[in-house]
Each structure stands twice: as structure tokens, then as C-alpha cells.
Amino acid sequence: xxxxxxxxxxxxxxxxxxxxxxxxxxxxxxxxxxxxxxxxxxxxxxxxxxxxxxxxxxxxxxxxxxxxxxxxxxxxxxxxxxxxxxxxxxxxxxxxxxxxxxxxxxxxxxxxxxxxxxxxxxxxxxxxxxxxxxxxxxxxxxxxxxxxxxxxxxxxxxxxxxxxxxxxxxxxxxxxxxxxxxxxxxxxxxxxxxxxxxxxxxxxxxxxxxxxxxxxxxxxxxxxxxxxxxxxxxxxxxxxxxxxxxxxxxxxxxxxxxxxxxxxxxxxxxxxxxxxxxxxxxxxxxxxxxxxxxxxxxxxxxxxxxxxxxxxxxxxxxxxxxxxxxxxxxxxxxxxxxxxxxxxxxxxxxxxxxxxxxxxxxxxxxxxxxxxxxxxxxxxxxxxxxxxxxxxxxxxxxxxxxxxxxxxxxxxxxxxxxxxxxxxxxxxxxxxxxxxxxxxxxxxxxxxxxxxxxxxxxxxxxxxxxxxxxxxxxxxxxx
Amino acid sequence: xxxxxxxxxxxxxxxxxxxxxxxxxxxxxxxxxxxxxxxxxxxxxxxxxxxxxxxxxxxxxxxxxxxxxxxxxxxxxxxxxxx
Numbered sequence: 001x002x003x004x005x006x007x008x009x010x011x012x013x014x015x016x017x018x019x020x021x022x023x024x025x026x027x028x029x030x031x032x033x034x035x036x037x038x039x040x041x042x043x044x045x046x047x048x049x050x051x052x053x054x055x056x057x058x059x060x061x062x063x064x065x066x067x068x069x070x071x072x073x074x075x076x077x078x079x080x081x082x083x084x085x086x087x088x089x090x091x092x093x094x095x096x097x098x099x100x101x102x103x104x105x106x107x108x109x110x111x112x113x114x115x116x117x118x119x120x121x122x123x124x125x126x127x128x129x130x131x132x133x134x135x136x137x138x139x140x141x142x143x144x145x146x147x148x149x150x151x152x153x154x155x156x157x158x159x160x161x162x163x164x165x166x167x168x169x170x171x172x173x174x175x176x177x178x179x180x181x182x183x184x185x186x187x188x189x190x191x192x193x194x195x196x197x198x199x200x201x202x203x204x205x206x207x208x209x210x211x212x213x214x215x216x217x218x219x220x221x222x223x224x225x226x227x228x229x230x231x232x233x234x235x236x237x238x239x240x241x242x243x244x245x246x247x248x249x250x251x252x253x254x255x256x257x258x259x260x261x262x263x264x265x266x267x268x269x270x271x272x273x274x275x276x277x278x279x280x281x282x283x284x285x286x287x288x289x290x291x292x293x294x295x296x297x298x299x300x301x302x303x304x305x306x307x308x309x310x311x312x313x314x315x316x317x318x319x320x321x322x323x324x325x326x327x328x329x330x331x332x333x334x335x336x337x338x339x340x341x342x343x344x345x346x347x348x349x350x351x352x353x354x355x356x357x358x359x360x361x362x363x364x365x366x367x368x369x370x371x372x373x374x375x376x377x378x379x380x381x382x383x384x385x386x387x388x389x390x391x392x393x394x395x396x397x398x399x400x401x402x403x404x405x406x407x408x409x410x411x412x413x414x415x416x417x418x419x420x421x422x423x424x425x426x427x428x429x430x431x432x433x434x435x436x437x438x439x440x441x442x443x444x445x446x447x448x449x450x451x452x453x454x455x456x457x458x459x460x461x462x463x464x465x466x467x468x469x470x471x472x473x474x475x476x477x478x479x
Numbered sequence: 480x481x482x483x484x485x486x487x488x489x490x491x492x493x494x495x496x497x498x499x500x501x502x503x504x505x506x507x508x509x510x511x512x513x514x515x516x517x518x519x520x521x522x523x524x525x526x527x528x529x530x531x532x533x534x535x536x537x538x539x540x541x542x543x544x545x546x547x548x549x550x551x552x553x554x555x556x557x558x559x560x561x562x
Contacts (some may be wrong), residue, residue, distance in 0.1 A: 189539065223511055223543060321513040338516045349517045357521065358536045365525065372521075423518065 030237035039233035045077050048236055053314055056244040059250075068098060069312070072206055076316045080232055083225065083317050084194070088201035091403050095204060113174045117203055119174075120181035121196045127188040139185040140351060146172075147178055147387060155398035168429040172390045176211060178202055179384070183217025186350060194218045207312030211388050212344045214309045215320035226317040233339050239314030242322070246307030253300040260293045269294035270459060274382050276473055277466040284476040291474065295450045299327060300384055302341060331441040336379070336449055337415075344384075352380035370420045378416035382409055393462070404460045411455035418448060486551045491524055493519045505548040510554065520545060527551070533558040 038044040055072040060066040072090035076083050095117075096110050103109040127139035135142055153169040184199045202218045215224070226232035244283035260266050267275070272282055281287065306323025313320045323342050330336035337429045338345050353376035362366035384404060386393075393401040431437045454471050455464075472479055483505070490509060494500070499514055509515045515523075523545055527533040533554055538544075545551050 190541070219541070220541075236533075325513075334518050338518060346517065353517070354540050355526075358540055362528075362536075369521070423521075 003343065020287060021139065025248065028240050029241060030234045035237065036233050037115065039237055042227045044233070045194075049074050049077060050238060052236075052240050052243060055247060055311075057241075058247055064462055065098060068093065073312070073315050077236070080226065080229070080317055084198045084201060084221075087205060087221075087316060088197055090206040091201045091203065094206040095255070108169075109173075110172055115170070116173045116177050117200065120177060120184060120203060121200060123181065124184045124188060124199055125196055127185055128193065129375070131189055139188060140182045142353070143182060144178075144351075145184060145385070147174060148383075151387070151390070151393060151399065152173065152201050155393060168390065168394045175387050176388050178387060179211060179351070180209075180213050180217070182351055183219075183347075187217050187219045190219045192222065193287075194222065205313070207311040207316060210305075211384070212341075212347055214306070214323065214343050215313055216343065216346055216350070220320075221318055224319045226319065231319075232317050235314050235317055235319045238319070239311045242307050242314060243311035246304050246311060249300060249307065250304045253297070253304060256300060257297065260289075260297070264289070266290055266293050269453070273462065273470050276470040277462050281473045281478065282342060284473055285398065287470065287473045291453060295453050297445070298453075299324070299340070306341075307344075328446055329438070329442055330445050333418045333445055333448060336445050337419060342448075348376040348380045348384070352376040366424060367421055373420045373423065374416045376416075377419050378412040380410045381415065407455050407462070407464050410464055410467075411452060414455065416450055418452075480531065482555050483552050485530070486555070487548050489523065489536070490515075490548060490551075493522060503548075505552075507548075508546050509562075510546045511544045523551070527555065531555045531558055 018387065039048055052073065053066070056066055056069060060069065072086070072093070076090075079086065095113060100106045100110070123139060123143060126133075127136050130136045142468045149429070150167075150171050154164065154171050157164045157167060180203045184202060184453035187193050187199070200219050202213065202221060205214070208214065215221070226235050261268070266286065266289040267282065269290045272287055275282055275315050276287070282290070303324040310322055321342060325339050325342065327336055327339040330339050353372045356375040357368060361371055382405070385408060386401075389401075395401075396404060451471070451474075454474075455467050469479065487505070490503070492513055493521060494503070494509070497515070497519070501514075503509065503514075510517075520542055524533075524535060524540070527545070528535075538554075538557075543550070544554055
């Protein structure tokens with residue numbers, strides 16, 4: 001039997017491999033000249049909006065929200081010259097009008113939101129007006145200190161009276177805007193910075209976000225904004241593609257959850273941890289099952305959410321990077337942290353890492369790097385999460401809330417240590433071969449983050465000892 | 480080797496570590512486009528500090544300042560002029 005193929009066959013093989021490598025489930029419509037040209041016409045814009053709106057209908061459950069979001073995107077699509085102003089108007093609509101009925105006391109809550117937005121705008125204005133003043137030189141740092149003081153004051157004013165209630169509510173609302181205001185304060189000295197009115201459009205922009213600003217602040221929006229109609233069309237097509245991709249992942253996520261939790265009946269991580277804490281642990285393989293399911297389920301849900309938000313942002317004409325991008329292909333711990341939740345990592349880098357890195361230990365490279373990593377991945381990470389859970393602090397009191405944070409603090413220390421080791425090792429190109437060069441390092445990184453999830457994916461119900469006990473169960477060590 | 484070639488070579492190596500073999504020219508956006516990350520930015524910053532004495536504590540740091548070969552070269556020129 002002839003084992004050597006004909007020359008024609010030999011030629012076809014790489015062609016097939018290249019075709020396979022360039023195959024996309026969702027076609028690269030943003031690279032098709034005819035599609036890009038069509039997307040710049042009125043008919044094209046309408047088709048684009050209709051398709052995007054249909055995609056949004058899958059992700060947004062209420063008709064009013066869907067209608068308003070589509071309307072805001074339509075306005076920006078047809079009046080791109082006024083894009084930034086329209087972003088501000090849309091954001092204010094989604095801040096004050098859309099959730100009105102959902103609030104128990106809409107006038108009260110909206111007043112608090114307006115107070116916080118006004119505070120953010122004033123802080124930005126003061127910092128931009130007096131950049132050389134004591135405050136103007138470090139506004140973000142002082143603002144974060146002020147927030148920490150506010151938590152302490154709220155925790156130590158007598159409970160049960162009206163003033164204390166208002167203070168906690170104000171702290172809660174401020175925590176939702178904390179990092180958005182922080183980004184606008186970092187933008188105070190940037191050349192060509194936006195005026196206060198446009199900064200307001202970045203305070204929880206209408207396309208959505210968590211407590212983490214998606215995608216960063218005004219300075220970033222200025223840089224990634226479409227400059228002409230062709231760029232705008234390409235960015236919108238990318239947004240449409242990303243929305244389609246998020247829907248596919250979402251469908252896969254539904255299938256994944258059904259398989260894992262309904263068909264295989266693997267308990268959730270919280271259930272497995274609870275059983276372990278009650279001294280009735282699951283077998284080791286079921287512990288692994290719940291941990292892995294939680295880990296991969298977390299990646300899927302974060303990808304879906306992040307893609308939907310960034311798709312909306314792109315539809316508005318900002319070429320933002322994806323929030324989650326192939327985390328499982330990461331070859332280092334630092335790379336995974338970057339790929340898993342990009343905008344959270346960027347926040348920690350911008351607010352904690354760079355200020356430390358450029359200020360301290362400039363003559364000691366390793367100490368400087370490790371210090372900056374701990375400032376961001378440990379202190380910044382813990383501060384972000386602690387400040388986010390105001391109701392948890394209100395419920396338990398400051399002291400007990402801090403004690404309850406021991407597990408997450410342990411998580412932050414482990415994470416920062418791992419990133420430090422990852423960064424201190426000399427970076428070099430991957431060794432040749434798929435297994436040694438890609439598969440093995442990626443496997444180790446994913447395994448590390450999976451084990452780290454034992455301490456990260458927690459509802460703060462159990463002490464550190466219980467999490468360590470669960471870790472032991474994973475390796476069939478029962479103590 | 481002049482400083483532009485050195486910068487180009489350094490950025491090329493950073494991209495190679497990330498398996499990025501796509502060509503780039505002096506105006507290509509590397510950080511804002513996502514081809515390089517903040518981890519790479521730190522390496523570039525240390526390189527610029529050690530090699531050309533660029534002090535970001537003075538100027539303030541922004542990834543846009545090092546986004547392309549042209550941007551880095553302009554930063555180095557400014558640092559040299561200050562010296």
C-alpha cells in the first residue's frame with residue numbers, strides 16, 4: 001500500500017489545515033468590505049440595529065429596558081457626532097428613570113444617587129481646577145480613604161436611628177459608583193480630558209457593568225472611540241458578532257448546567273462546602289466535580305455577561321476589548337488573571353499597581369514588582385470586595401465583617417504570591433510542541449485557579465479551617 | 480543600534496513571548512489594541528527607565544504613552560531632551 005500521498009494531496013493537506021484554523025463559527029463580517037460598506041448606509045444601520053435588537057431581546061427580559069436600550073443605541077447610530085453626549089443622556093436615563101419602579105422608595109433612592117453623582121462630579125472638578133493642591137495631586141487616593149472613613153463612621157454611629165440608616169444607604173450607593181468616580185479622578189490631568197458632563201456618561205454607563213467599570217473610564221473611551229463612519233461600522237459589526245457569540249456561550253452554559261446539576265446531579269460548590277463543614281463530606285471525586293463545575297460555570301457566566309456588555313459598548317461606537325478572552329489558554333498565572341476578568345485586572349493595575357510601582361522601591365526591581373503586585377492583587381482586591389459588600393458590614397458590624405473576610409484575604413494573599421512568582425520567573429518563549437508548550441502549562445494554571453476557588457468562591461459563611469478541610473477532601477484526606 | 484531599533488526589537492520580543500508573530504509597524508497600537516498587556520507594560524517601563532532614564536513618576540504614566548514604537552520613541556526623545 002502506498003503510504004505517501006500524491007503531490008496534489010500533499011498540497012491540499014496544509015490548505016485544509018489552514019482553512020480549519022481560519023474557520024469561525026460566527027463569520028468575520030467586520031472584514032467583508034461589502035458588509036462594512038452596507039453597514040454605513042441608512043438601510044444597513046437599520047438592519048444592524050434590528051439584528052442587534054433581536055439579540056438583545058434574548059438577553060434582556062423586560063420590554064421597557066429592551067426598548068430604551070435599543071432606542072439609545074439607535075440615536076447614537078444615527079447621530080454619531082453627538083455620541084459622547086448621547087452616552088451621558090442614555091446613562092442618566094438608565095440610572096434614574098429605568099429602575100424607578102424597581103425601587104421601594106424611588107424618590108429617596110434617586111436622591112442618594114444624584115448626591116453621589118454630584119459628589120463625583122464635584123471631586124473631579126476640584127481636582128481638575130486645582131491640580132497642584134494637596135487634594136489635586138492625589139484625588140483618587142483621598143477619595144478611597146474617604147470611602148473607608150465613611151464605612152467606619154457608619155459602623156460606629158448608634159444603630160437604629162434615621163441618620164445611621166441614611167449613612168448606610170449613602171455608603172451603599174457610593175460603593176456602586178466608587179470605581180467609576182475613581183477612574184474619572186485618574187483622568188483629571190489627561191490631555192484633552194472630557195468636561196464634567198461627559199465624565200458623567202462613564203458613571204455606570206448605560207450598556208451595563210458590575211462595580212467594575214466596563215470599559216474603564218473616560219480616557220479609555222476617548223481612545224477607542226470610532227473616528228469615522230467606516231470605523232464605526234466595523235466596530236458595530238464586531239459588537240454584533242460578540243453579542244451572537246455571547247448567546248451561543250449562554251446556550252452552551254444552559255446545556256452545561258443541565259448536564260452537571262440535573263443529569264449528573266453534582267452538588268454546587270456551596271452545597272459541597274456546607275456538607276464538608278457539617279462533617280458529612282462528599283466523596284473526593286464529587287468534591288472535585290462540584291469545584292470544577294463551579295469553576296467552569298463561573299467562566300461561562302462571566303464570559304456571557306462581559307460579552308453582552310462589551311457588545312453594547314461596541315454598538316455605541318467604542319472599540320473595547322473583550323472582558324474575558326480565552327482564559328483556558330493562559331500559560332502563566334498572570335496571563336490567566338489578565339484574560340479571565342480583564343477590566344477588573346485593569347482597575348487594580350490602574351488604581352493600585354501603577355501608583356505603587358512608580359513611587360516605591362525604584363532601586364530594588366524585585367521588591368518593587370512584588371510590592372506593586374501585592375498592592376493590587378492582595379490589598380486592592382480585598383478592598384474592592386470588602387467595599388462592595390456594604391450590607392454585609394452593616395449586618396455584622398465592622399469587626400465581625402473583617403473577621404468573616406479571613407478566607408477571602410487568604411485567597412488574595414495566595415493569588416498575589418502566585419502572580420509574584422509568575423512575574424519574577426524569567427519570561428521566555430514557550431518550548432516547542434503543543435503538549436509541552438501549551439497544554440501542560442495551561443493545565444497547571446487552570447488547576448491552580450481551580451484550587452484557589454476553594455477560597456475565592458465563598459459566601460463568607462465558614463471560617464478558613466473549613467475551607468482547608470474541603471481542600472483536604474479533594475485529595476481524600478479527611479480530618 | 481539606534482534607540483528606535485532597540486525599542487522595536489524589545490517590543491518584538493515581548494510579542495514573541497505572547498506567541499504574536501503578526502507584523503507591526505512603528506505606528507501600530509500594541510497596548511490599546513490588546514496585543515500587549517499591562518504585564519508587558521511593566522517590562523517595557525523598566526526597560527525605558529534603565530536604558531533611557533525615563534521617569535514616569537515625573538511625567539505620570541498612561542499606557543497611551545507607550546502604545547506604539549512611535550509613541551515610545553517620542554517619550555525617549557523627550558526624556559533625552561530633559562537630560
